[in-house]
Amino acid sequence: MRFLLLIALFGCTAPPPLREPVVLRIALWGPLGELAPTASESVVASIAQPWVYEKLLTVDASGNLKPVLAAHVERISNQQMRIELRRDAAFSDGAPVTESDVVRSLESAGLSVVPGERALMIESRRPGLPIDALLLEAHIFRESQGKTVGSGPFAVTSQSESELRLNRRAPRPGRVNEVRLIAYKTPRDAFAHTLKGDANLIFDIEPRSLEFFRDVPSLQVFHGAGRSTDAIIFNPALSRADRRQLAEALSSPQLRELAYGAGECAEPGAAPRNDVSLTSGPVLRILSWGTFERLALAARRILARRGGEIVHVTPQEALSRIASGAFDVVMGRPLRWPPSSMALVWRTGGPYNIFGYSNPTFDDAVDRADWAAAEAALADDPPAAFLCTHDQLAVVDARIMNPKLGPYDTLETLPEWEVAR
Amino acid sequence: MTRRRIALLLTALVAASGVLPLLLLAMFGLQILRQRGERASQEALHAIATQAAARIGTYIAQQREMLRTIGTAVADEADAARRLADVSLDAPSLGKLRLVSAETPARELPRMLSAAQIASALRANEVASETYIAELSPAMDVCVPSGKPGRAVCATLDLLELQRQVQRIRVGEQGYALAFDRTGRLVAAGSGAMRAAVLSGEPVAESPLASGLVKGTPAPTRLRSGDGRDVLAGWASLADLGWSIAVEQPAEEALRGARTALKFLASGAVLTLLISIAIGSAFARRMLTALELEERFRTAGRIAAGITHDLGHRLTILQQIEQLAAMNDADYLPRIRESLAAEVGTLRRFVADFSDLTREAKPADFLPIELNAFAESVRLGAKGYAKEAKVAIEVERAPSDLWVRGDRYLLERAALNLTRNAIEASKPGSAVRLRIERSNGAAVLAVEDRGPGIAPDRIATLFESFSSTKRTGAHLGMGLPNVRRIAVAHGGTVSVKSKPGQGSTFSLSLPVNGDQSSSPLTPATMP
Numbered sequence: 001m002r003f004l005l006l007i008a009l010f011g012c013t014a015p016p017p018l019r020e021p022v023v024l025r026i027a028l029w030g031p032l033g034e035l036a037p038t039a040s041e042s043v044v045a046s047i048a049q050p051w052v053y054e055k056l057l058t059v060d061a062s063g064n065l066k067p068v069l070a071a072h073v074e075r076i077s078n079q080q081m082r083i084e085l086r087r088d089a090a091f092s093d094g095a096p097v098t099e100s101d102v103v104r105s106l107e108s109a110g111l112s113v114v115p116g117e118r119a120l121m122i123e124s125r126r127p128g129l130p131i132d133a134l135l136l137e138a139h140i141f142r143e144s145q146g147k148t149v150g151s152g153p154f155a156v157t158s159q160s161e162s163e164l165r166l167n168r169r170a171p172r173p174g175r176v177n178e179v180r181l182i183a184y185k186t187p188r189d190a191f192a193h194t195l196k197g198d199a200n201l202i203f204d205i206e207p208r209s210l211e212f213f214r215d216v217p218s219l220q221v222f223h224g225a226g227r228s229t230d231a232i233i234f235n236p237a238l239s240r241a242d243r244r245q246l247a248e249a250l251s252s253p254q255l256r257e258l259a260y261g262a263g264e265c266a267e268p269g270a271a272p273r274n275d276v277s278l279t280s281g282p283v284l285r286i287l288s289w290g291t292f293e294r295l296a297l298a299a300r301r302i303l304a305r306r307g308g309e310i311v312h313v314t315p316q317e318a319l320s321r322i323a324s325g326a327f328d329v330v331m332g333r334p335l336r337w338p339p340s341s342m343a344l345v346w347r348t349g350g351p352y353n354i355f356g357y358s359n360p361t362f363d364d365a366v367d368r369a370d371w372a373a374a375e376a377a378l379a380d381d382p383p384a385a386f387l388c389t390h391d392q393l394a395v396v397d398a399r400i401m402n403p404k405l406g407p408y409d410t411l412e413t414l415p416e417w418e419v420a421r
Numbered sequence: 422m423t424r425r426r427i428a429l430l431l432t433a434l435v436a437a438s439g440v441l442p443l444l445l446l447a448m449f450g451l452q453i454l455r456q457r458g459e460r461a462s463q464e465a466l467h468a469i470a471t472q473a474a475a476r477i478g479t480y481i482a483q484q485r486e487m488l489r490t491i492g493t494a495v496a497d498e499a500d501a502a503r504r505l506a507d508v509s510l511d512a513p514s515l516g517k518l519r520l521v522s523a524e525t526p527a528r529e530l531p532r533m534l535s536a537a538q539i540a541s542a543l544r545a546n547e548v549a550s551e552t553y554i555a556e557l558s559p560a561m562d563v564c565v566p567s568g569k570p571g572r573a574v575c576a577t578l579d580l581l582e583l584q585r586q587v588q589r590i591r592v593g594e595q596g597y598a599l600a601f602d603r604t605g606r607l608v609a610a611g612s613g614a615m616r617a618a619v620l621s622g623e624p625v626a627e628s629p630l631a632s633g634l635v636k637g638t639p640a641p642t643r644l645r646s647g648d649g650r651d652v653l654a655g656w657a658s659l660a661d662l663g664w665s666i667a668v669e670q671p672a673e674e675a676l677r678g679a680r681t682a683l684k685f686l687a688s689g690a691v692l693t694l695l696i697s698i699a700i701g702s703a704f705a706r707r708m709l710t711a712l713e714l715e716e717r718f719r720t721a722g723r724i725a726a727g728i729t730h731d732l733g734h735r736l737t738i739l740q741q742i743e744q745l746a747a748m749n750d751a752d753y754l755p756r757i758r759e760s761l762a763a764e765v766g767t768l769r770r771f772v773a774d775f776s777d778l779t780r781e782a783k784p785a786d787f788l789p790i791e792l793n794a795f796a797e798s799v800r801l802g803a804k805g806y807a808k809e810a811k812v813a814i815e816v817e818r819a820p821s822d823l824w825v826r827g828d829r830y831l832l833e834r835a836a837l838n839l840t841r842n843a844i845e846a847s848k849p850g851s852a853v854r855l856r857i858e859r860s861n862g863a864a865v866l867a868v869e870d871r872g873p874g875i876a877p878d879r880i881a882t883l884f885e886s887f888s889s890t891k892r893t894g895a896h897l898g899m900g901l902p903n904v905r906r907i908a909v910a911h912g913g914t915v916s917v918k919s920k921p922g923q924g925s926t927f928s929l930s931l932p933v934n935g936d937q938s939s940s941p942l943t944p945a946t947m948p
């Protein structure tokens with residue numbers, strides 16, 4: 001009896017069995033590349049940038065600026081900002097984040113910095129580009145033993161050709177403390193390994209591919225608002241009037257339905273308009289690449305007699321044709337959020353304005369940070385027909401309790417994700 | 422054995438004899454039910470698989486028919502290439518349509534069709550590839566005649582819809598469907614855990630069964646699935662497409678109904694058994710109490726009758742002595758004294774008999790006793806009585822020491838009782854033998870006489886109270902019942918064998934207590 005009582009007592013007081021910590025293994029495809037603070041989004045490993053390298057500020061879901069390494073932010077103009085640094089921040093090698101580190105980092109991101117008495121005066125080197133859009137892309141780092149280190153919660157612990165391991169600098173209970181980026185050859189391999197359990201996070205999923213992850217008990221689907229919008233971009237050489245009527249005709253629900261099916265775009269569905277008819281004009285050459293083949297076909301149908309030959313090319317070929325102006329309309333996915341990012345794409349001389357679009361009214365609105373006026377200017381002299389903003393879709397381990405995508409970088413909130421105990 | 426234990430045993434026997442056969446019958450019935458349930462589940466799974474296969478077959482046939490219609494209608498038009506390309510907007514499942522001729526560059530030909538198949542297609546034959554996984558969904562390359570010689574309309578059918586159909590099939594909570602191609606490769610899986618194999622092309626446990634099924638080998642209806650579970654399965658195949666459809670449901674879920682019924686019945690039976698034992702036990706105890714009470718009254722009546730008879734006899738004698746004393750005749754004085762002494766002795770024996778009845782044997786007080794020495798002690802105790810009766814007492818010892826444990830006083834009373842009975846039954850000049858032996862693992866003290874023996878009809882009641890054959894007034898008739906009581910209290914027995922005219926043997930059997938030679942309580946040291 002006493003023995004039984006002892007067993008019962010042990011049963012009641014024994015600690016719960018230890019559960020293995022959740023290691024997030026992110027399935028990616030393509031060459032992993034080098035994780036660097038200045039790497040572009042096209043580098044696969046750059047998905048880890050927000051956890052390793054912090055920025056001075058970021059943006060919340062409403063589009064408002066939120067300080068990160070900055071303690072105080074003061075906007076002087078659309079192209080100038082005064083920033084006071086947080087004094088408690090430190091890089092992963094233990095060195096404090098100093099003003100000289102910030103100056104060096106921002107200068108490498110195309111910003112000029114004038115150190116002041118207690119604050120830094122930051123200015124865009126490229127006139128006309130909003131300072132916050134540039135700061136949102138600029139990571140703060142320092143060189144340490146031939147490597148770049150950041151002040152984010154994670155640090156790189158090892159890297160091979162196909163795997164990058166990151167560990168949290170100061171492990172936190174109930175959070176993800178280890179992340180591995182695993183690069184597979186193809187999306188199919190990445191999907192297969194995620195279903196198999198070798199990886200437990202995959203993002204950038206097409207809606208039709210979600211079928212694979214339904215009813216997989218160990219995984220959950222989550223999504224976030226997209227920052228880019230599928231668009232049919234016009235050659236600026238087309239007249240403004242032509243572009244306006246093309247934009248009106250192509251922004252039809254009918255085209256969305258043809259290209260994407262029902263309910264796949266975030267844009268509110270409008271009643272079909274029958275009064276939009278294209279006047280006669282030259283037959284338009286349609287340039288398509290990547291996954292835009294169906295959109296190109298749908299556009300050609302809507303363009304009716306003006307819909308010309310569809311040329312489906314590789315992304316590199318598309319860039320080359322855009323640069324040489326060898327297209328009338330081209331499918332693309334320009335940034336639309338936060339509003340300041342529109343300037344990067346459509347402002348005269350903007351870093352992503354590869355189409356040669358120029359609209360002084362838009363530029364003026366951008367300089368005043370009047371985003372409503374900027375939108376109106378784009379509608380008045382449209383560079384493109386904006387069609388469909390997709391939700392970003394991802395699949396993650398079911399033990400993660402609050403997975404989120406965005407609002408700015410795809411997986412920027414990962415360090416705050418909670419793990420079920 | 423206590424009244425409670427007797428009651429429980431009785432009740433358990435009655436309950437078990439009633440409930441257990443029913444339980445066995447029910448188990449047998451449930452086993453049949455379970456087998457039928459399994460068969461019914463397998464038939465249902467087979468029906469679902471057949472239905473799914475038919476739907477898939479119809480879908481593919483429709484796609485190919487649509488392709489034929491479009492090919493015939495469009496291929497002759499001047500803008501055929503553009504119109505064919507546009508078709509995919511309205512019929513996404515047809516994928517990308519194109520015109521193929523002998524001049525078509527190799528990179529634009531359907532990739533899963535061989536050169537021979539393409540050549541056949543250009544000769545106005547319809548050709549189709551095996552199904553394969555293109556990017557993330559199953560696909561099939563098909564070419565149909567265009568209506569013009571030397572040209573065919575080709576398409577890569579997107580079979581995502583089939584994958585959706587397979588993934589939508591649900592049986593119960595955990596049942597799912599799987600689709601395999603001719604080679605046994607999984608092309609669609611309803612089970613999330615097995616879906617990786619769709620993309621990786623790795624074979625699963627069912628793969629050889631599926632490829633075997635297409636070749637005509639029947640597939641098992643119960644198996645270990647690709648995700649390691651014991652499942653029931655229904656199979657169907659599409660001969661044209663070379664696909665096999667398996668619909669699986671974990672056996673645990675499929676047979677849950679039968680298992681629940683089994684558990685319910687088993688619990689019910691156990692509960693019924695326990696309730697019947699509880700009720701039966703209560704009733705049995707009540708009945709045993711009533712019986713015991715009745716027996717006590719009967720025993721008290723018999724004792725009272727015996728005492729009344731025996732003491733009445735003694736009173737009559739004492740009355741005669743009193744009358745003799747009232748005569749005040751000094752000549753009668755010695756006779757009066759003798760008679761009084763005899764009556765006092767008789768009454769003392771009465772008291773001793775009752776005293777024996779009240780002494781309880783307590784195992785905690787038992788001591789080792791060596792039976793050969795014990796027999797000698799009994800012989801000495803009965804020696805005086807035997808001498809009066811002119812009967813000899815002989816002891817036949819066992820070959821070695823034979824030890825028992827017991828209350829020496831009570832065992833002596835029992836052995837003396839048997840010995841005195843034997844002496845009384847013996848004719849003067851004969852002998853009574855005390856024989857010690859080991860028999861069937863027990864230590865036996867046998868008391869043999871050469872008296873007249875006991876009538877067979879008396880033997881059955883010999884050990885019952887007040888059943889003595891010598892109710893002469895000097896015996897209560899409690900001797901042999903007391904011997905039996907003492908034997909039972911020591912874990913032993915007492916028995917009798919008798920032949921009329923040849924004598925009787927009473928055997929007192931006691932459990933052997935091993936070798937106690939080293940015990941400090943040897944007979945020599947015992948009181």
